[in-house]
Amino acid sequence: MKKKEVMVLEDLLGSNKKIAGDIRKKLSEKGILAINLLSSPGAGKTSLLEKLSEVLTPGYKMAVIEGDIETERDAERIRAKGIQAWQISTGGACHLDAKMVGKVFSEIPTDLDFLFIENVGNLVCPASFDLGESLRCVLLSIPEGDDKPKKYPKAFFTSDALIISKTDLLDKMPFNVNRAVQESLDVNPKLKAFKISSVDGTGIKEFVDYLVKNLNKLRRANA
Amino acid sequence: MKKKEVMVLEDLLGSNKKIAGDIRKKLSEKGILAINLLSSPGAGKTSLLEKLSEVLTPGYKMAVIEGDIETERDAERIRAKGIQAWQISTGGACHLDAKMVGKVFSEIPTDLDFLFIENVGNLVCPASFDLGESLRCVLLSIPEGDDKPKKYPKAFFTSDALIISKTDLLDKMPFNVNRAVQESLDVNPKLKAFKISSVDGTGIKEFVDYLVKNLNKLRRANA
DSSP states (O other): OOHHHHHHHHHHHHHHHHHHHHHHHHHHHHTOEEEEEEOSTTSSHHHHHHHHHHHHTTTSOEEEEEEESSOSHHHHHHHTTTOEEEEEEOTTOSSOOHHHHHHTGGGSOTTOSEEEEEOOSOSSGGGGOOOSOSEEEEEEEGGGOTTHHHHSHHHHHTOSEEEEEOGGGTTTSOOOHHHHHHHHHHHOTTOEEEEOOTTTOTTHHHHHHHHHHHHHHHHHHHO | OOHHHHHHHHHHHHHHHHHHHHHHHHHHHHTOEEEEEEOSTTSSHHHHHHHHHHHHTTTSOEEEEEEESSOSHHHHHHHTTTOEEEEEEOTTOSSOOHHHHHHTGGGSOTTOSEEEEEOOSOSSGGGGOOOSOSEEEEEEEGGGOTTHHHHSHHHHHTOSEEEEEOGGGTTTSOOOHHHHHHHHHHHOTTOEEEEOOTTTOTTHHHHHHHHHHHHHHHHHHHO
């Protein structure tokens, strides 16, 4: 990369970091836990959010920011569950950035518990952009194969939780869960691993407990 | 995007286009058909290449350039099939560019028929970078879902062929093949569609016929 390109990239990331920091501070003051979901296209991010909406509500209040290059499809799926959702169309860009998230910030209800941000389906670029989230979760679905963590390390390196998704497909194709988890931990030993299926409900309770624990931790820190 | 950012991006793409044009010209003169494979991570690009190596050789000579952010894994899988393969590690970058391909150019045998270039698993960014290929093929695998073409239009818009992959999974999950093909054609009416499975061999012959037809066309144009 040329010097000029490196400078532009550093400018971009520096400005993104500042906006993300502001978002994190404001959300944290409001007691809202923001979760940034990262994965390849079709790894089950929207299906997980649909499932979470059934389990989290009405006890907790959640909302969703949907990032996509084109279409309102994912936001429509979430709204059909009675959950408030904003669709951000990136217009070609391969990831959400903090500025895009900032644009819907004024519409976020202050009595929210969980703000999920579903990033553009891309296991590479979104990992470089802090959105002001408190938790970053990377999904790896069974059909993608267990060799992905070391091939796409940054998404795993920068995440707090690993979600092995679509575990209902485990008996239908080769995928070594222990290998995938171990490779992810090699990349990032602090990752908390979950095995979930939005089809049969496997692991959803454990993941919800993790979210609630982190929500309480955030609120205690602000008390 | 700021003016400075737009200028840097235009510089990058302009310089890439020039190198890609040189590569295409040289490969074409040698009578080598280059095929750029695009898809999400885990859509079955390497499995398709393994399967093609069984069908194309020994009648035709093929080689593979593997693009990955990290690891030699995919090149090792191809070499295990007795096929020459170069691994390009992008070192974090989310796509191959023509300059990277140019670096292995001097090692490409002149008696080759097919040069496959397996791009980084990413349904977004690789679509913006011409690698000097004669054919671009986008894979969409059954587990990813049939709603992807309009959500990630550029990969479909810039491709010559659509490969619906992993069709052996069609009876195990919801995926409307007609919808996926129709959406892809809405984005790009010139797409040639294939339905393949590297597990049970479905559609491999049709795809090989397409490759051979395009190889002959390239050679006739140079005769």
